[in-house]
Structures are given as structure tokens and as C-alpha cells.
Amino acid sequence: MERFDTEEKCREHLRSILYPQNPTCKCGCKRMYYFERRSFFGFRCHKCGFAKALSHNTMFKQSKLGLRKWFIAIYLFTVHDQGLTSVKLAELLDINKGSAWHLLHRIRKSLHHTNLNKKLCGIVEADETYIGGKKKGKTGRGSQNKKIVFGTIQRQGRVYAKVVANCGKQVLQPIIHKKVRKTTKIFTDYWAGYRNLEGYKHIRIKHNIRMECNSPLQSKDFGGM
Numbered sequence: 368m369e370r371f372d373t374e375e376k377c378r379e380h381l382r383s384i385l386y387p388q389n390p391t392c393k394c395g396c397k398r399m400y401y402f403e404r405r406s407f408f409g410f411r412c413h414k415c416g417f418a419k420a421l422s423h424n425t426m427f428k429q430s431k432l433g434l435r436k437w438f439i440a441i442y443l444f445t446v447h448d449q450g451l452t453s454v455k456l457a458e459l460l461d462i463n464k465g466s467a468w469h470l471l472h473r474i475r476k477s478l479h480h481t482n483l484n485k486k487l488c489g490i491v492e493a494d495e496t497y498i499g500g501k502k503k504g505k506t507g508r509g510s511q512n513k514k515i516v517f518g519t520i521q522r523q524g525r526v527y528a529k530v531v532a533n534c535g536k537q538v539l540q541p542i543i544h545k546k547v548r549k550t551t552k553i554f555t556d557y558w559a560g561y562r563n564l565e566g567y568k569h570i571r572i573k574h575n576i577r578m579e580c581n582s583p584l585q586s587k588d589f590g591g592m
């Protein structure tokens with residue numbers, strides 16, 4: 368509520384995540400500039416005059432509600448874990464039930480569109496980590512009182528993370544098969560749980576040389592995919 372207490376702050380936030388750099392126009396001109404006029408917020412092309420709304424291709428498009436209410440609605444939606452009804456939302460945001468229904472519908476649709484079920488591809492890294500647990504003890508594999516989180520991350524992309532019972536091959540590899548597209552280049556360390564991972568370009572690296580993964584060679588590699 369504090370961070371996004373004005374429409375202006377909401378717009379700035381949206382702009383910073385969607386367009387860290389001003390977009391290129393469909394005419395090819397790279398000099399679209401940001402402008403705001405009455406109810407329009409977005410970019411305009413110097414050359415051809417084409418205007419692109421900040422909300423273009425987002426769940427906020429053509430909505431008159433204002434971003435603030437949207438942001439609050441998204442927040443409420445996430446904390447209510449699907450249990451938020453349009454009646455309740457209408458009451459909380461002081462909007463009519465029709466608008467609230469529409470809002471919820473679009474939020475759900477957008478979440479669906481982030482392709483939660485689409486498999487990771489490109490260059491993927493997989494690793495496990497141990498979190499929580501009050502007692503001091505061993506760190507790393509085999510730690511007591513800690514939850515194991517197994518994660519796969521697509522470079523410059525999405526992440527899938529899951530609490531797992533153990534780090535055995537029978538646990539880790541089925542998750543990889545389920546969440547990572549076949550033939551993807553996948554980086555892991557030398558843990559036995561990743562041994563004989565089939566169907567992927569599997570690259571195993573030692574943790575102590577992991578920094579080298581960010582070398583220019585790897586970046587170039589990524590750019591080509």
C-alpha cells in the first residue's frame with residue numbers, strides 16, 4: 368500500500384519492468400519516447416506517430432480502473448490463494464461486482480499464460496539447497512533438520528523449485544524429465560543423483576569452478592540459442 372500509493376508510482380514500476388529501455392516502433396524507428404496525456408500512458412514514435420500504451424499486451428489493457436486497484440487486487444489474489452471471490456474483492460476495492468469479476472478473471476488468465484506448465488528450455492541449471500532447521504550441524508548434503516529444495520532454472524528465464532524428500536536419483540531425475548524439455552543443455556554438479564541423466568546435453572561441473580560458468584564463452588553460447 369505504501370510502495371504503490373499513487374498511480375504514478377504504479378506506472379513507473381510497470382514501465383521499469385516492462386520497458387527498461389524504450390521500445391522500438393513497428394516502423395523500425397528506435398526512438399519511441401514516453402508520454403502521458405489524459406488517460407493515455409505509453410510510448411509514441413517520433414517518425415510515424417504510432418502510439419503504444421504501457422498496458423499493451425498486459426492484463427491491464429483498456430482498463431479504466433487504475434493500476435493501483437489492479438496492483439492491490441493482484442496482491443490480494445496472491446495472498447488469498449484462489450479463495451478470493453469477486454464479491455469480496457468488490458467490497459475491498461470499492462468497485463462494482465462486475466468489474467471485480469473481470470479483474471479476477473484477467474489475473475487468473477494471466478497467471479495461466481505465464482505457462483506454469485511449459486517446460487524449461489535453453490540452458491538450464493539444476494541444483495539442490497538445504498534451508499531451515501534450527502540446530503546447527505552439517506551443511507550440504509545430509510544436513511539434519513533441514514528441508515531440501517530442488518530447483519531448476521532456465522538462464523534468463525523461469526524457475527521451478529520443489530521441496531523434496533531426498534536427493535536420490537529416483538527423486539531428482541523424474542522432476543527434471545517432467546519440467547525440462549528434452550535435448551536441453553543442462554548443468555549440474557557431480558552429485559550421484561544426476562548420474563546418467565538421459566535425454567539431455569548434460570554438463571557436469573565442479574562446484575568450486577562454478578564461477579567459470581558465467582564466462583564470456585557461456586554467454587556467447589547462450590546468445591546463439
Ligand SMILES: [Zn+2]
Nearest residue numbers: 392394412415
Ligand atoms: Zn514508428
